[in-house]
Amino acid sequence: MFHFMRAAMEREDRIIRIAGEGGQGVITIGELLDRAVAQIGLNVLTESTFTSEIKGGDVMFQLTASPLPVPSQGDRLDILVALSDRGYRTNKDKLSPGCVLIYDHEDTRPEGLSGVILYPIPMMDISESLGNPILKNMVALGAVAQLFSIPMNVLQDQIRKRFSKKDPSMLRMNLKALEAGFIYAAEQIRKQDPYQIPLEKRKDDFLLLNGNEAIGLGALLAGCRFYSSYPITPATTIGDWFSRYLPGLGGSVIQAEDPIESAALTIGASYAGAKAMTCTSGPGLDLMQECIGFAGTAEIPIVIVDVQRVGPGNGGATQHEQSDLFAAAFGSHGDLPKIVLAAADVRDCLYLTIEAFNLAERYQVPVILLSDASLSRRSQTVSRPNLPEIRITNRILYDSARSSYARYQVTHDGISPMAVPGQSGGEYIATGLEHTETGSPGYSPQGHTIMTDKRFGKLDTLEEDFLPMEREGPAHAKVGIVSWGSTQGSVREAVQRFQQIGADVAALYPKLLWPLPVKALETFASSVKKVVVVEANKQGQLASMIRADTRIETHGIQTYSGVPISPWDIFGKEFIVRRNGEVYFNGAQSSDGVQDGSQGDVVSRVR
Amino acid sequence: MFHFMRAAMEREDRIIRIAGEGGQGVITIGELLDRAVAQIGLNVLTESTFTSEIKGGDVMFQLTASPLPVPSQGDRLDILVALSDRGYRTNKDKLSPGCVLIYDHEDTRPEGLSGVILYPIPMMDISESLGNPILKNMVALGAVAQLFSIPMNVLQDQIRKRFSKKDPSMLRMNLKALEAGFIYAAEQIRKQDPYQIPLEKRKDDFLLLNGNEAIGLGALLAGCRFYSSYPITPATTIGDWFSRYLPGLGGSVIQAEDPIESAALTIGASYAGAKAMTCTSGPGLDLMQECIGFAGTAEIPIVIVDVQRVGPGNGGATQHEQSDLFAAAFGSHGDLPKIVLAAADVRDCLYLTIEAFNLAERYQVPVILLSDASLSRRSQTVSRPNLPEIRITNRILYDSARSSYARYQVTHDGISPMAVPGQSGGEYIATGLEHTETGSPGYSPQGHTIMTDKRFGKLDTLEEDFLPMEREGPAHAKVGIVSWGSTQGSVREAVQRFQQIGADVAALYPKLLWPLPVKALETFASSVKKVVVVEANKQGQLASMIRADTRIETHGIQTYSGVPISPWDIFGKEFIVRRNGEVYFNGAQSSDGVQDGSQGDVVSRVR
Amino acid sequence: MTWCPGCGDFGVLEALREAFSRTGLDPAQTVLVTGSGCSSMIGFFVKTYAIHGLHGRALPIAWGVKLANPSLKVIVAGGDGDAFAVGAGHLVHIARRNPDLTYLIMDNGCYGLTRGQASPTARRGGMAEENGAGQPINPLAFLITAGATFVAQGYSEDPQSLILLIQQALNHHGFAAVNILSPCPTFNRPEAAPPYRPEVVNIEATSHPVHDRLEALRLAMTEDDRLRVGVFYRENRDVLNEKPKGAGREDGRDDLTRLGEIMDELKP
Amino acid sequence: MTWCPGCGDFGVLEALREAFSRTGLDPAQTVLVTGSGCSSMIGFFVKTYAIHGLHGRALPIAWGVKLANPSLKVIVAGGDGDAFAVGAGHLVHIARRNPDLTYLIMDNGCYGLTRGQASPTARRGGMAEENGAGQPINPLAFLITAGATFVAQGYSEDPQSLILLIQQALNHHGFAAVNILSPCPTFNRPEAAPPYRPEVVNIEATSHPVHDRLEALRLAMTEDDRLRVGVFYRENRDVLNEKPKGAGREDGRDDLTRLGEIMDELKP
Numbered sequence A, B: 001m002f003h004f005m006r007a008a009m010e011r012e013d014r015i016i017r018i019a020g021e022g023g024q025g026v027i028t029i030g031e032l033l034d035r036a037v038a039q040i041g042l043n044v045l046t047e048s049t050f051t052s053e054i055k056g057g058d059v060m061f062q063l064t065a066s067p068l069p070v071p072s073q074g075d076r077l078d079i080l081v082a083l084s085d086r087g088y089r090t091n092k093d094k095l096s097p098g099c100v101l102i103y104d105h106e107d108t109r110p111e112g113l114s115g116v117i118l119y120p121i122p123m124m125d126i127s128e129s130l131g132n133p134i135l136k137n138m139v140a141l142g143a144v145a146q147l148f149s150i151p152m153n154v155l156q157d158q159i160r161k162r163f164s165k166k167d168p169s170m171l172r173m174n175l176k177a178l179e180a181g182f183i184y185a186a187e188q189i190r191k192q193d194p195y196q197i198p199l200e201k202r203k204d205d206f207l208l209l210n211g212n213e214a215i216g217l218g219a220l221l222a223g224c225r226f227y228s229s230y231p232i233t234p235a236t237t238i239g240d241w242f243s244r245y246l247p248g249l250g251g252s253v254i255q256a257e258d259p260i261e262s263a264a265l266t267i268g269a270s271y272a273g274a275k276a277m278t279c280t281s282g283p284g285l286d287l288m289q290e291c292i293g294f295a296g297t298a299e300i301p302i303v304i305v306d307v308q309r310v311g312p313g314n315g316g317a318t319q320h321e322q323s324d325l326f327a328a329a330f331g332s333h334g335d336l337p338k339i340v341l342a343a344a345d346v347r348d349c350l351y352l353t354i355e356a357f358n359l360a361e362r363y364q365v366p367v368i369l370l371s372d373a374s375l376s377r378r379s380q381t382v383s384r385p386n387l388p389e390i391r392i393t394n395r396i397l398y399d400s401a402r403s404s405y406a407r408y409q410v411t412h413d414g415i416s417p418m419a420v421p422g423q424s425g426g427e428y429i430a431t432g433l434e435h436t437e438t439g440s441p442g443y444s445p446q447g448h449t450i451m452t453d454k455r456f457g458k459l460d461t462l463e464e465d466f467l468p469m470e471r472e473g474p475a476h477a478k479v480g481i482v483s484w485g486s487t488q489g490s491v492r493e494a495v496q497r498f499q500q501i502g503a504d505v506a507a508l509y510p511k512l513l514w515p516l517p518v519k520a521l522e523t524f525a526s527s528v529k530k531v532v533v534v535e536a537n538k539q540g541q542l543a544s545m546i547r548a549d550t551r552i553e554t555h556g557i558q559t560y561s562g563v564p565i566s567p568w569d570i571f572g573k574e575f576i577v578r579r580n581g582e583v584y585f586n587g588a589q590s591s592d593g594v595q596d597g598s599q600g601d602v603v604s605r606v607r
Numbered sequence C, D: 001m002t003w004c005p006g007c008g009d010f011g012v013l014e015a016l017r018e019a020f021s022r023t024g025l026d027p028a029q030t031v032l033v034t035g036s037g038c039s040s041m042i043g044f045f046v047k048t049y050a051i052h053g054l055h056g057r058a059l060p061i062a063w064g065v066k067l068a069n070p071s072l073k074v075i076v077a078g079g080d081g082d083a084f085a086v087g088a089g090h091l092v093h094i095a096r097r098n099p100d101l102t103y104l105i106m107d108n109g110c111y112g113l114t115r116g117q118a119s120p121t122a123r124r125g126g127m128a129e130e131n132g133a134g135q136p137i138n139p140l141a142f143l144i145t146a147g148a149t150f151v152a153q154g155y156s157e158d159p160q161s162l163i164l165l166i167q168q169a170l171n172h173h174g175f176a177a178v179n180i181l182s183p184c185p186t187f188n189r190p191e192a193a194p195p196y197r198p199e200v201v202n203i204e205a206t207s208h209p210v211h212d213r214l215e216a217l218r219l220a221m222t223e224d225d226r227l228r229v230g231v232f233y234r235e236n237r238d239v240l241n242e243k244p245k246g247a248g249r250e251d252g253r254d255d256l257t258r259l260g261e262i263m264d265e266l267k268p
């Protein structure tokens, strides 16, 4: 299927990867490059991996730059910058003919690479000649700038922003190293590759954000004025965001002493009237389940962000996985209504966070927003939000002109006005016990039935209220892919490739995952012949939930390797494309060869 | 459908209910009666309800006694003993013609009861004449003994056992009150009812236990030698059991300071080689989810009993519900293999606890056993276990004769030998991080995939290994009921009634709920026309899991009122029985009238 | 729904009501946060705003309330189990941060609601003893070491002192905790647990140096059959529930302007 | 996998190894339980049995190990976050029960693994300061009040004293805790956090009355720029990790007989 690959390579995006070890500054120059390229007006998308050791361990940072929007990290490389031999060796399999390798020939000896363009740079020598071996990364960055026409003034700007606060001698050294790399490349390297970073000025006003920053910004725009969390990778930097910006908006930020405390603080703040949020990752979500149940029963709106990492247990703190969906939807004991959303890209992180607050306020339920490790550090450009256009929902307040008040009044839609401390006449007790309309403990059989129905009934209109959901591809297709979270990007890219070869594949990207948007899923399913759910977990968690709540038969593509699903994982492995361009999903992972679609009826139910 | 009711009433069981308020000793005389009736050789089953206030609140205790096994609490009354007017009023709707009411005419004036046989007893007067108003309950018990031929010597025995340790004057007073009640009834009441407690001596050796005691006994028989928990209704009395019996067996019991601590202690004890268990209820299960995930990842066998109560939140501590199945199966974040079992009666509490330990040891996974509030205090007779016949499984141990050891070795069945501290050469680190075969942190994509597959692969043979599952009714049937937990008893009784009227209903009672026993469920489903899942929760949790993992279309009967499902909830409400004895399930709860089964194709998927 | 006859919590409720009215608290501006337990039912018996039911989390919930709206009067109440068992970690951390909260601990030495098991404060020799109990927590020493800035002890059967102590706690600016011996006659009966019909000594009468932490600890750690009632320790320290210093708003710029500035910072 | 160059934890590991070998511990009979954090990685660097990874639960896991097999030597190690943040509640309860465990707390005043946020022991003026931090926990006062029966302080840069302290802790019968200042040069640099290049005072040289709890507290609460190293407090108290007294077995009856007796009791 090599011709598909070629088709993909004719795109205008450029993918550059920097690889090395912890402590070498891989991420630093990656981020500088990212910011510079974004600043000159290109769309960017970054992907990085590292382990949770503070020093040492493999580190890589990859940047895709394109005049068009970049859906995913892709599955190829154009340029590899190896800061160490290990960085070269762990990535060399990715180099195909036409790729560029930039490396230090003092430590790395590339062998057996056919058709790869080699640019050796004596990074360490140059760095040491400047009196500091730690500047290797900047030397490499300078060379990259020269070779691919990244404007030096923009890079220098970015370096100044980054280092100015620290000691000025550091800044000077770094600028010097950048320049040395640039000069070396200009003088010693004969350019053999066709790559240039195109210079296109975006006309819109845009921001450059990673997923965690976008969540922070979304929360501020939604009106969040209370934040508490306990540090946990990969959610920690959301806390940093709030520490930086929330006090200036008159809000409170508390670093709690454990995830339970942060959830309890959030509940208290919301009871008192603030829009409040906590963020965590899997192990913290586990600990918060009791608080989530309390908030649901007492009908106190809260927003919980779960930045998923590899599970179960402590798993892999910096690695990617989408395996907390079950825990988010079903983790708290008892019959508990709640809302689970999942963000697919940085833009979603921003706007779904706003939506999470709106839904929490409107329905007075806990809302869990799922993000993931990859998204948390993925940097993308996003158009600057237009503040007046953002729709904000606030909880229905108790009307203090009324004479009597029952906090948990059973209304037609199950939503009862909430009093906020300070409102005279609204005094009520919020309790996690089953209760009557006034909040007294209520143990009658009718009482529990009515209150359970009330709490669940609130969400009856949710699917209609909450529309964000994207569909792409032909109106009728042989195969319909359903995907969620950041895997969407790779699915989108795979669908583009299917379209390029004339294959018949559509896709649906739900953002509301629980309660399941049954109607939309069934409409989609009825427009395709087979539904394939693509997700990065073992159990096929969304597929399982779809089978439980709809009549849809699902097939699954699941990976659980700690890295994001790539377009090729979808486009290349599980589909059978016939000469005429028709496409079939091949359920059996181990099967090979071209099958007729009609034989593909074997159901690959995922356990 | 009154003729079905009559059919049911021709059974030989007798149902007596004692009702009153907290502090009146309702439970005390109920338990005395229970023990006495069991002692004379009848099968018993008790059901009781009360609220979690210490004093006050409605209390009722109901005893069914029968020469045949008693499947459930039923849905009728034969005899009501009202210790207070409130006790009478909250239960009078249950009185139908032919029933007996025993009451104190000083406080209660029964009105509008047609055909109910009234036996007024001046309980308070007699009690006060003995110098103590608190003896009302014993007076009532004496009257009951006289009226329904319960041997006084057996009752006196039981009272002696209960009060002897406390002050002897209490014992004397109680015996006196018992006698006074007996004499009053003999002299003043003319018996008009046909009820007698039959005197049949069981030939087997049997025990009388409630669900929590049975769990305690099962654990001891399984070899459990470490127990820790934090008190929480309705699980607390399991801790009492262990405090009483485990030290005598050389084991340790620790009342922890919160549920997390108890789970962590249990993990440590198991790592050190002990069979270890903790018990809790919903809110505690929430808090334990992180520990459960750790145990699963580190492959440390533990048993967790969740005695379910009304959820979500604190819900109703003493009330019945089966709504923690989702949390048990899916609550801990990430892709976590674990085993969930559910006990249906007191016998199950005993034998499934043994099985829970066997499975935990064999597969080195967390095993969650679900019981419930009703079962926790349900008293039933169980044949005395024959110790030598009980099959006990122990973990596969590291063989210290071997030269090298990798704790997490990927074996053909995924199960790796475990070393226990003390074994030389077996030193290893158990970790909740993703790891290599030797336990070092392992972040490679292949590594996580392989280890995930290993952990899930362990359970591939589970459904074949673990057979306990009951099926009853005809080999092919129009309707097949699937039910779990203590609801099984009411389903069994409903199925008996269906059989009496010649209706075509079968039932399947799985005890292993997760991983779902797919083959058995699909075999059952293929033998019936419609599958109806009966469970006491809002969301239809088992039904949802069945739809997710099998091709079965499910219909649901769900109640969530805080009290157990009754046979009539199944037999009476949701089924349409045609003159010819054919039976159809009517999915729409509110519908009435006889429908043809072929119209019943509307799917009542439960959200 | 009520407590058992003779339960100490009745006395605490009465004293609380009286202290509320003497302090002139506005129910609409007052939030009483409790956990789970017999004592935590107290939230159902007052006319203020209240939260009930998450065992051991009353304190962080209350702090959240106070942080979100510092103008509210926020009181925490609940059992010794809530405070010192499940909730011990929160107590340690929140006390040292000294938020402006009043905490009334109703100490009966047992878990009343779950039928009387030993709590961390269960005195040796009481009814409520369990396996592996160890040395009980000394509530006052615990609170002082943790960093509470007002630490007192009261007794449900000594209403006059108790009212005064609660009043002082309510008036204290910072984290004020009153440990109140509030016997559980149902599960921890006086005759079984000696400290529950104690000789009461009011330390206000002595010349206890209330600002000296070590002296306060010494007194707290003095264990005999007498119950010392009064203020053990008191300190003025920065209060941390106010919104962070230097927080915006004062400068007159509105949220929209500020949000715009934040977005400006996010341009590459 | 390793620590950053200059991390204090290297010194602790060396001292631990040396103390193990001096004490002659058998690796097969030793279990090292850690939590989560940089310091908790120490479990991967020893040759004993070990458990790693549940943040804040190292102590109860370790106690479970010891209870199940009292003949094992059980050591707990981990960070200040593990001990005093998430794990504070367990520390309070387990210390007072005085099980025979050795606890080595590697105190760097921050959460190293999550990149240096302030931990509960973060000193004022350090790099790692966060919103609403409040007064830091005083680890030694905390441990003494909680009821630990051996409380000492060590320093990763003072290996000789540290080895001796760890040896003494290992030999103590009961709950022995050593708080070890173990700097994090990456996130809590010496020049930023004054106490991290402290003047070291060995209190063994003074006549500190090690059995006097109040004196120990006084010394623990003395705060200046000096780091006091040595044993602050020591007490002999009943040890609670042994199986309950009077437990069966000794009477020679086997489990089957006992189980039969239990079932006899269950006849109605």
Ligand SMILES: Cc1ncc(C[n+]2csc(CCOP(=O)(O)OP(=O)(O)O)c2C)c(N)n1
Pocket (backbone or CB within 6 Å): B230, B231, B232, B233, B259, B283, B284, B287, B314, C036, C037, C038, C039, C040, C055, C078, C079, C080, C081, C082, C083, C106, C108, C110, C111, C112, C113, C114, C119
């Ligand atoms: C997570 C959790 N664990 C256990 C319980 C059960 N529980 C409710 S209150 C309580 C302890 C009550 O003791 P205390 O706080 O001293 O209050 P008291 O009843 O003595 O007034 C317990 C163990 C619970 N509600 N939640």
Ligand SMILES: Cc1ncc(C[n+]2csc(CCOP(=O)(O)OP(=O)(O)O)c2C)c(N)n1
Pocket (backbone or CB within 6 Å): A230, A231, A232, A233, A259, A283, A284, A287, A314, D036, D037, D038, D039, D040, D055, D078, D079, D080, D081, D082, D083, D106, D108, D110, D111, D112, D113, D114, D119
């Ligand atoms: C429940 C949970 N919350 C948060 C984390 C993230 N986390 C891991 S270690 C750690 C703190 C580390 O600090 P400390 O214990 O002092 O160890 P250090 O790294 O400083 O040695 C945190 C917050 C986690 N693993 N689990």
Ligand code: SF4
Pocket (backbone or CB within 6 Å): B054, B055, C002, C003, C004, C006, C007, C008, C009, C038, C039, C108, C112, C113, C183, C184, C185, C186, C187
């Ligand atoms: S059980 Fe004890 S604490 Fe609870 S209400 Fe009764 S007397 Fe009070």
Ligand code: SF4
Pocket (backbone or CB within 6 Å): A054, A055, D002, D003, D004, D006, D007, D008, D009, D038, D039, D108, D112, D113, D183, D184, D185, D186, D187
């Ligand atoms: S981050 Fe700090 S504590 Fe962690 S290894 Fe590096 S120096 Fe040590």
Ligand SMILES: [Mg+2]
Pocket (backbone or CB within 6 Å): C037, C079, C080, C081, C106, C107, C108, C109, C110, C111, C112, C119
């Ligand atoms: Mg209490």
Ligand SMILES: [Mg+2]
Pocket (backbone or CB within 6 Å): D037, D079, D080, D081, D106, D107, D108, D109, D110, D111, D112, D119
């Ligand atoms: Mg630390």
